[in-house]
Amino acid sequence: MNDTTSRRIVLAAHPHGLPAADDFRLETQPVPAPGEGQVLLRTLFLSIDPYMRNLMEPVGPGYAPPVAIGAAMVGGTVSRVIASRHPRFAVGELVLANAGWQDHALSNGDDLLVLGDMAQPSLALGGLGMTGFTAHVGLEDIGQPRPGETVVVSAATGAVGSVAGQLAKLKGARVVGIAGGADKCRYAVDVLGFDACIDRRGAQFAERLAAACPAGIDVYFESVGGAVFDAVLPLLNVGARVPVCGFIAHYNEAETTTGPDRLPQVHAALLQKRIRMQGFIVLDHYGERFDTFRREMAQRVAEGTVTLREDIVDGLENAPAALRGLLEGRNFGKLVVRVAQD
Amino acid sequence: MNDTTSRRIVLAAHPHGLPAADDFRLETQPVPAPGEGQVLLRTLFLSIDPYMRNLMEPVGPGYAPPVAIGAAMVGGTVSRVIASRHPRFAVGELVLANAGWQDHALSNGDDLLVLGDMAQPSLALGGLGMTGFTAHVGLEDIGQPRPGETVVVSAATGAVGSVAGQLAKLKGARVVGIAGGADKCRYAVDVLGFDACIDRRGAQFAERLAAACPAGIDVYFESVGGAVFDAVLPLLNVGARVPVCGFIAHYNEAETTTGPDRLPQVHAALLQKRIRMQGFIVLDHYGERFDTFRREMAQRVAEGTVTLREDIVDGLENAPAALRGLLEGRNFGKLVVRVAQD
Numbered sequence: 045m046n047d048t049t050s051r052r053i054v055l056a057a058h059p060h061g062l063p064a065a066d067d068f069r070l071e072t073q074p075v076p077a078p079g080e081g082q083v084l085l086r087t088l089f090l091s092i093d094p095y096m097r098n099l100m101e102p103v104g105p106g107y108a109p110p111v112a113i114g115a116a117m118v119g120g121t122v123s124r125v126i127a128s129r130h131p132r133f134a135v136g137e138l139v140l141a142n143a144g145w146q147d148h149a150l151s152n153g154d155d156l157l158v159l160g161d162m163a164q165p166s167l168a169l170g171g172l173g174m175t176g177f178t179a180h181v182g183l184e185d186i187g188q189p190r191p192g193e194t195v196v197v198s199a200a201t202g203a204v205g206s207v208a209g210q211l212a213k214l215k216g217a218r219v220v221g222i223a224g225g226a227d228k229c230r231y232a233v234d235v236l237g238f239d240a241c242i243d244r245r246g247a248q249f250a251e252r253l254a255a256a257c258p259a260g261i262d263v264y265f266e267s268v269g270g271a272v273f274d275a276v277l278p279l280l281n282v283g284a285r286v287p288v289c290g291f292i293a294h295y296n297e298a299e300t301t302t303g304p305d306r307l308p309q310v311h312a313a314l315l316q317k318r319i320r321m322q323g324f325i326v327l328d329h330y331g332e333r334f335d336t337f338r339r340e341m342a343q344r345v346a347e348g349t350v351t352l353r354e355d356i357v358d359g360l361e362n363a364p365a366a367l368r369g370l371l372e373g374r375n376f377g378k379l380v381v382r383v384a385q386d
Numbered sequence: 387m388n389d390t391t392s393r394r395i396v397l398a399a400h401p402h403g404l405p406a407a408d409d410f411r412l413e414t415q416p417v418p419a420p421g422e423g424q425v426l427l428r429t430l431f432l433s434i435d436p437y438m439r440n441l442m443e444p445v446g447p448g449y450a451p452p453v454a455i456g457a458a459m460v461g462g463t464v465s466r467v468i469a470s471r472h473p474r475f476a477v478g479e480l481v482l483a484n485a486g487w488q489d490h491a492l493s494n495g496d497d498l499l500v501l502g503d504m505a506q507p508s509l510a511l512g513g514l515g516m517t518g519f520t521a522h523v524g525l526e527d528i529g530q531p532r533p534g535e536t537v538v539v540s541a542a543t544g545a546v547g548s549v550a551g552q553l554a555k556l557k558g559a560r561v562v563g564i565a566g567g568a569d570k571c572r573y574a575v576d577v578l579g580f581d582a583c584i585d586r587r588g589a590q591f592a593e594r595l596a597a598a599c600p601a602g603i604d605v606y607f608e609s610v611g612g613a614v615f616d617a618v619l620p621l622l623n624v625g626a627r628v629p630v631c632g633f634i635a636h637y638n639e640a641e642t643t644t645g646p647d648r649l650p651q652v653h654a655a656l657l658q659k660r661i662r663m664q665g666f667i668v669l670d671h672y673g674e675r676f677d678t679f680r681r682e683m684a685q686r687v688a689e690g691t692v693t694l695r696e697d698i699v700d701g702l703e704n705a706p707a708a709l710r711g712l713l714e715g716r717n718f719g720k721l722v723v724r725v726a727q728d
């Protein structure tokens with residue numbers, strides 16, 4: 045990047061399964077100029093999140109429009125206002141934005157949130173932003189753990205799971221994580237303070253999960269699906285709650301999965317155990333509630349009662365590989381691309 | 387039956403698929419004598435309900451123990467106290483009981499509810515009892531229809547569905563039933579007052595259901611599963627609620643169903659449309675709430691704002707065929723066996 049050109053990464057083709065390098069294309073164009081009522085943003089940090097895979101399909105998931113072929117990939121960003129023709133935004137301000145996978149973007153200000161001074165602005169994309177808020181909403185609105193209950197969190201060291209588990213601990217629950225790899229599991233217990241964490245890649249995963257949940261499972265924070273869901277289902281207690289924030293195990297499935305059809309068996313479990321299973325999309329819950337969440341979470345981070353870990357990748361050009369790694373579970377903490385230094 | 391012998395129907399074998407005649411056995415034994423603190427009950431009406439099929443499996447559904455081979459089939463009854471060594475029950479009183487598939491039963495009184503004078507005591511097994519209460523709880527606790535919303539009720543003329551639909555109408559919802567056969571559908575519209583009712587056996591069922599729900603579906607009261615669920619799923623609106631009270635389409639499935647596995651697709655819909663799907667078992671909700679329900683519902687029936695239809699079969703010996711017919715959808719209204727005249 046220099047002062048007059050700007051890079052962006054566009055969707056070149058709809059992926060089959062895991063996104064490949066040539067499903068993306070890096071383009072260069074002149075830095076755009078803001079019109080009246082617009083600001084010009086320079087991207088400092090770009091959030092990389094699982095939902096992005098869903099937006100690469102020809103038909104979107106409903107809660108957000110799909111990315112068109114040839115259009116820039118979308119994504120949340122921490123951006124700096126570098127030119128302003130908007131009365132509410134001053135040059136130099138740091139904002140939470142949706143600039144997408146590009147060095148620069150224009151905005152009319154409607155989707156911007158002024159961040160003010162932050163020691164670690166990238167956290168506005170993670171624990172203090174969308175993914176932390178996802179954990180908060182799913183737990184408050186659906187999971188509702190009570191002291192002494194057992195909460196199981198999948199993707200336990202990921203951006204959402206790590207916060208969901210820590211918030212559940214603060215509510216007095218026993219928290220058991222599920223993560224991919226021994227190092228992540230150690231981290232969940234030693235640093236995040238979970239009561240246990242089971243490696244989903246290890247032998248006898250289901251048996252070890254059962255052993256770690258001797259009183260069954262009251263809340264399962266679902267973001268994985270697949271074999272993890274299968275291991276959790278028989279352990280759910282009567283009256284269990286399952287907030288569903290994602291199914292990353294299925295995002296790369298190109299075809300209808302083969303049988304047997306597990307739906308009747310899952311429905312029978314829902315009925316027999318009076319399980320509440322409920323999807324939610326964090327986009328529905330912004331506004332005042334997000335402001336309150338940010339204040340409270342910043343306080344917790346400052347006190348040290350919640351620990352946030354980031355996995356920072358340098359360079360916009362590395363965003364495609366970063367997304368691919370995320371979908372394979374290779375990140376460790378909230379995945380963020382550092383696009384520019386300031 | 388005479389004054390000294392008593393018939394009962396026991397489970398002779400675990401059914402494969404639909405229960406067959408020789409899965410049951412009619413036995414005769416002496417009328418038992420009540421011990422101190424017991425009452426002797428004569429069964430007047432026996433309720434026949436889909437859950438009974440689940441209790442015929444070697445492993446029960448969890449919310450109630452399975453019926454052992456050689457034991458009397460269980461079931462709710464309206465019974466008359468014909469001998470009493472219990473201070474709280476007088477000879478001649480009518481009670482709601484769990485006497486099962488037999489002419490006589492002993493009780494220590496703990497599970498009895500004195501019915502008082504009722505013009506139509508069998509209703510205590512249906513709209514004024516367990517099945518009506520099931521409709522009430524599912525709608526109040528999970529469905530929560532708002533005026534103008536679209537509520538779809540499966541098994542629309544059945545014991546639960548007919549009440550669920552009428553209660554939803556009273557809340558100002560648009561109610562679309564699903565039933566098996568043109569006569570049931572006509573009844574749902576003409577007598578129960580549903581806005582529409584679609585014959586699930588007719589051609590282009592899914593298309594006709596979609597046409598009857600131009601604004602989508604906000605609440606789906608699920609008691610069927612199978613192809614009915616498949617037709618409903620794509621029509622569910624963002625924020626839809628699905629109280630799950632049964633899956634009668636699957637109760638006779640002997641084996642795991644073949645693929646494709648629909649679970650990932652259903653979970654994706656739950657997430658994308660923020661659907662709340664929740665099983666419930668009415669057994670959890672008795673007590674004071676049931677008393678209030680019975681009073682209110684009796685009032686509605688007296689006023690004519692809720693219509694209750696019964697399908698009465700004469701003779702205990704016909705209970706097995708009645709259950710089989712219920713599982714095939716051949717009943718029309720709440721299925722009850724009249725075991726004795728008074």
